Amino acid sequence: MGFFSKTCEYAMRAVIYIAVRSQEGQRTGIREIAENINSPEHFLAKILQKLSQQGLVLSIKGPHGGFYIDAPGLQRPMADIITALEGNELFTGCGMGLSYCSENNPCPLHEDFKIVRNQITSMLYKTTIGEFNREHLNGKLTLNK
Amino acid sequence: MGFFSKTCEYAMRAVIYIAVRSQEGQRTGIREIAENINSPEHFLAKILQKLSQQGLVLSIKGPHGGFYIDAPGLQRPMADIITALEGNELFTGCGMGLSYCSENNPCPLHEDFKIVRNQITSMLYKTTIGEFNREHLNGKLTLNK
DNA sequence: TTAATAAAAGATAAATTTGTCCTTTATTTG
DNA sequence: CAAATAAAGGACAAATTTATCTTTTATTAA
Numbered sequence: 492m493g494f495f496s497k498t499c500e501y502a503m504r505a506v507i508y509i510a511v512r513s514q515e516g517q518r519t520g521i522r523e524i525a526e527n528i529n530s531p532e533h534f535l536a537k538i539l540q541k542l543s544q545q546g547l548v549l550s551i552k553g554p555h556g557g558f559y560i561d562a563p564g565l566q567r568p569m570a571d572i573i574t575a576l577e578g579n580e581l582f583t584g585c586g587m588g589l590s591y592c593s594e595n596n597p598c599p600l601h602e603d604f605k606i607v608r609n610q611i612t613s614m615l616y617k618t619t620i621g622e623f624n625r626e627h628l629n630g631k632l633t634l635n636k
Numbered sequence: 637m638g639f640f641s642k643t644c645e646y647a648m649r650a651v652i653y654i655a656v657r658s659q660e661g662q663r664t665g666i667r668e669i670a671e672n673i674n675s676p677e678h679f680l681a682k683i684l685q686k687l688s689q690q691g692l693v694l695s696i697k698g699p700h701g702g703f704y705i706d707a708p709g710l711q712r713p714m715a716d717i718i719t720a721l722e723g724n725e726l727f728t729g730c731g732m733g734l735s736y737c738s739e740n741n742p743c744p745l746h747e748d749f750k751i752v753r754n755q756i757t758s759m760l761y762k763t764t765i766g767e768f769n770r771e772h773l774n775g776k777l778t779l780n781k
Numbered sequence: 782t783t784a785a786t787a788a789a790a791g792a793t794a795a796a797t798t799t800g801t802c803c804t805t806t807a808t809t810t811g
Numbered sequence: 812c813a814a815a816t817a818a819a820g821g822a823c824a825a826a827t828t829t830a831t832c833t834t835t836t837a838t839t840a841a
Binding site for chain 1: 638640646649714731732733735742743745749756772776
């Protein structure tokens with residue numbers, strides 16, 4: 492059980508990769524992205540299709556086409572990727588899966604879990620899609636293994 | 637996407653329920669547990685089978701048999717439930733699913749994610765299986781909806 | 782305007798998780 | 812001992828997630 496689903500993992504890696512390439516003024520094809528983030532190409536295509544439909548990434552068909560992200564897009568938080576693909580259950584749901592868990596009706600882990608959830612939420616909202624650049628990837632950061 | 641898998645959700649709820657009943661000196665059958673934590677009975681049976689094999693819960697067959705947890709068992713951390721069922725990927729894995737992500741080779745979310753993971757880890761290790769009792773369940777706490 | 786390129790879209794398949802059912806084994810009680 | 816009880820275990824089925832393959836549509840460039 493990974494923390495995020497494969498779908499979200501691939502999506503985050505892909506979007507960061509596209510963001511880096513976009514800041515270099517390049518559009519990127521699926522092949523290149525999949526190779527660089529180590530994901531199944533066709534599965535990733537489906538994911539990017541969804542993100543594209545929701546306007547999280549932009550795309551152009553045909554020669555020299557590919558995916559890219561514009562300046563406003565680069566300012567959006569990582570959280571938007573998760574939300575676009577799986578809604579906001581991660582940010583709101585009960586840790587033990589109880590639908591009526593709430594302040595008034597808490598599960599045993601409610602209080603502690605609130606802290607964890609807030610931490611995740613703030614991590615994903617404060618980190619923007621565009622805050623990683625080529626230097627990061629040329630340094631210690633990695634996306635593909 | 638829930639935070640934990642259904643398996644872990646049911647397991648945590650079931651173990652807490654068994655712990656409460658054990659502290660009342662009672663063994664509990666699968667039927668009763670499933671009803672009280674709102675889980676599919678047979679699926680839960682499989683889960684408890686695994687937890688029983690690993691010694692996390694104890695069981696006795698036949699009339700007046702059922703599941704229970706002894707005093708040392710009640711002292712164990714909730715984390716043991718997760719580990720018993722799915723290993724410790726949750727406590728060690730990279731948020732973006734990268735196998736070689738580490739201090740020397742971090743993914744873009746590495747630093748923030750470390751904080752989140754530590755919080756989860758400490759939540760699950762500091763909370764013991766036996767720390768909830770009937771008063772909790774009769775109060776605001778809930779396990780079944 | 783034709784050929785090549787690349788994403789969009791649809792169909793299908795494999796793998797995993799979740800859920801159900803049935804038989805066997807162990808234990809208790811009458 | 813026989814009948815009843817309850818977990819253990821095995822087989823199977825449904826649902827979801829992950830992955831693959833093929834066709835269509837849009838765009839570019841020769």
